[in-house]
Amino acid sequence: MITISGILGGNSKDEPLHYGEVYDLWQFSMAAKGCISANRAYRYHAGDKDLKKILSEIIDQAELEVSECDAILTRNGIAPSPLLPDRPEAKLEDIPIGARFADQEIAAMIAADTSIGLVGCSQIMGKSIREDIGALFGKYHVTKAALGMRILKLSKEKGWLIPPPLQIQRPELVNA
Numbered sequence: 001m002i003t004i005s006g007i008l009g010g011n012s013k014d015e016p017l018h019y020g021e022v023y024d025l026w027q028f029s030m031a032a033k034g035c036i037s038a039n040r041a042y043r044y045h046a047g048d049k050d051l052k053k054i055l056s057e058i059i060d061q062a063e064l065e066v067s068e069c070d071a072i073l074t075r076n077g078i079a080p081s082p083l084l085p086d087r088p089e090a091k092l093e094d095i096p097i098g099a100r101f102a103d104q105e106i107a108a109m110i111a112a113d114t115s116i117g118l119v120g121c122s123q124i125m126g127k128s129i130r131e132d133i134g135a136l137f138g139k140y141h142v143t144k145a146a147l148g149m150r151i152l153k154l155s156k157e158k159g160w161l162i163p164p165p166l167q168i169q170r171p172e173l174v175n176a
Helices: 019-045 049-075 103-127 131-158
Strands: none
Touching: 019 049, 019 103, 019 131, 049 103, 049 131, 103 131
């Protein structure tokens, strides 16, 4: 008779994945593959060198995520999602102005995508019962949080950030 502690004891990498972990790894890898493709396109559109650097770092991080998630899936007998075809290179000056994303738009899109990635990592960490899966997505979460802060700082420095309404004057509190 195999007990739960027998199946889920010892090295977590030897434990079976539950269906949620399988789906989350597969879906996260597929999203990272889309992230690589989209951010390569954004990099062709970007004119700002600092923005291009962050885009390259996002691509590098997504490639790492694909590699690590696909390796776990493959090791567990699950076929990963297919890779997307590489985009042909484009030069900024060859993209018509009306079809070009502005740096401000790109910064907003990658900030939103990074935010969504943080939520996804948190959800996967919360559902995981294998410690190695939780730790892997904890690592991704920390990296995405740091990238998000850099995107925010860059957006503020470049004047790209459009803040929501700010509370300039605060109402005075009445002591009862």
